[in-house]
Amino acid sequence: MGRMLENHTKTLLYENGLAVPQFKVAASVDEVRQAADELGGKVVLKALVPVGKKGKAGAVKFADGAEEAGEAAAGLLGTTVRFFPVEKILVEQKLEIEQELFVSITLDKMRRCPVVLASTAGGMDVEEIAAQYPEKMRVIPLDPFEGLPEYKCREIWTELGLSGGLLREAASYLYRLYQVFARYEATVLEINPLAVTPEGKVVAAGALMAVDDAAVFRHPELKDYVQLGSERAWRPLTELEKEVVAVNEADPYRGTARYTEMEDGDIGFMCGGGGGSLMVFDTLLSYGGRPANYTEFGGNPPERKVFGLVKTILSKPGVKGLLVDANITNNTQVDLVAQGIVRALKEKGIDPRKFPVVVRLAGVNDAEGRRILAEAGVEYYGEEMSMSQAARRMVEKMREAYGG
């Protein structure tokens, strides 16, 4: 899921004929002041970070005039909103708002269809609307092929009490919003509030959008809006994480390599399989081990992908050991994994006879893998040891080497 920044979302909406407030992006107090001037004085400032519920996080400020805007900006720039540093600010023209609506379209993965949420209690979180004003909210699952026909939009708003010109405006907006959702293969497209102006126009005051990473290849216009791999971190990607994304993308159809840095820890963690890695991480923690990262690999990666991954894992400061622990492979060639590990250890100048390394690998071509690792002096186990036992052995080995 590629979360987009609000300025990018609003640009897309605008390009597709949906009304948004005038806005500018500013990176300094001076730029914010200038933007406020150009936008006519009354502005809204939002920290430009890829997270929702910005108001609750204190990342939205209102200002009247350039001076106030500058002061507000000084209070936002350089802060952190849910782990994201605020480097830029979205400066928007403040709308005159008569009424606040809410609309959200999501790809509901459990229902396997798009779901529309609409409400006349905009401006608050959807959870709050659902809890406090359930009568003011509609939840409509859609047929994946039919999508959202315009008559359904009119039905939704009529049931929620809209009528006259506003009904037509809101229905048309929702209809076109669904077109954007479908066209860009979004997973979420939420407008909150969908502001109703005194002239009876509807405008997207707040917008949140995420698109499907796996579909970006057929929407080249989104390429600069979405950072690949961002769903695998709760903060901006670190340099090492970006390195692994690059290693992975170099061979996009051959195996996977994923890497998420933990705050501390001393065990380089490289586990095979999405499920196996979760299990081993839990197990390692339960024995008192401290993984420095979370990594999974699999799907029969080429040697160079394994090499790049292990090298990155070993590059994190504070890593004092390496655990490679994979499920018995179905297609991953163990000999290639072994070659990648040995080459990375060599490149980092690490002697596995002194630096704790435990490898548990079994499966396709494992006899050759065993030979390669044994020759390099790596402590190796095959299927005779369970994955959990290997995790336990790693913790033991760290204690033997460093005490504690």
Next chain:
Amino acid sequence: MGILIDAGTRILIQGITGREASMVTRHMLDYGTPVAAGVTPGKGGTEVHGVPVYDTVRQACREHEINAALIYVPPAFVYDAVLEAVANGINLIVIITENIPQHDVMKLLAATKKAGARVIGPNTTGIINPRARMKMGAIGGDNVERCFVPGCVGVISRSGGMTAETAHMVKRAGLGVSTAIAIGGDPMIGSPPRELLELFEQDPETQAVVMFGEPGTTFEEDVAELLAAKGFTKPLIAYIAGRFTEDMPEGTVFGHAGAIIEGGKGKPSTKMRLLREAGAYVAERYDDIVDYLKQLDLPQN
């Protein structure tokens, strides 16, 4: 017996000429699983390890009796490949491909549901019935008996790799597998565990099931509901991986795309509690699966 595949399954591989698919074809044939035909547009008339290749599914179905499709085509072409299989009356479709655009998956699942075809995956290593020596997909690799020996235990796993590892645990307990299914690591899949347990309930060969679960989705919660409603009455041993993700910031994916806790939902600890309350044996440690299996006193191989 077993579920989904048996000696009567007639397999077609779509995308058979690809590097991975061709290797898997050889492993399937070596194991004794017949592969009737393959399809790769533009490669009609060639062969892969002796399996005839056609340009279209229609041509393959004209020459061979086919009732199952194994899909190995790249992500952008899966939707079309599934429609092609469905249009030719194939009612079991195993989708190996990972990273398929989610809007395509949503549509192909709607189309197959309408046609009454069962989908396993996407993003799976496949399914296997060891007694019939039938497997679809990489599951078991080139040395199938290492993990999969025939027996009375069903295996359901959200992780392809852990399907093999879990079958190995079954073997360690002195038992074997009736059918093992890697359901796929994505949140949107054709056959969630609940539906498969309903099939296992009807299968006389299966006497117990081991399930490997993960964070995210409501798959395990739905299983607990099924158990509570007596929809599955055989012993179920469950292990849920990824408890550590509960201590990480929400909304982050760990491992499979489906493994994500959002809005407080999909926590392993909740899944474990609900399953335990519904009567499942919930393993605290993965290796405990072996002990639980031994305690069940099931017929040894």
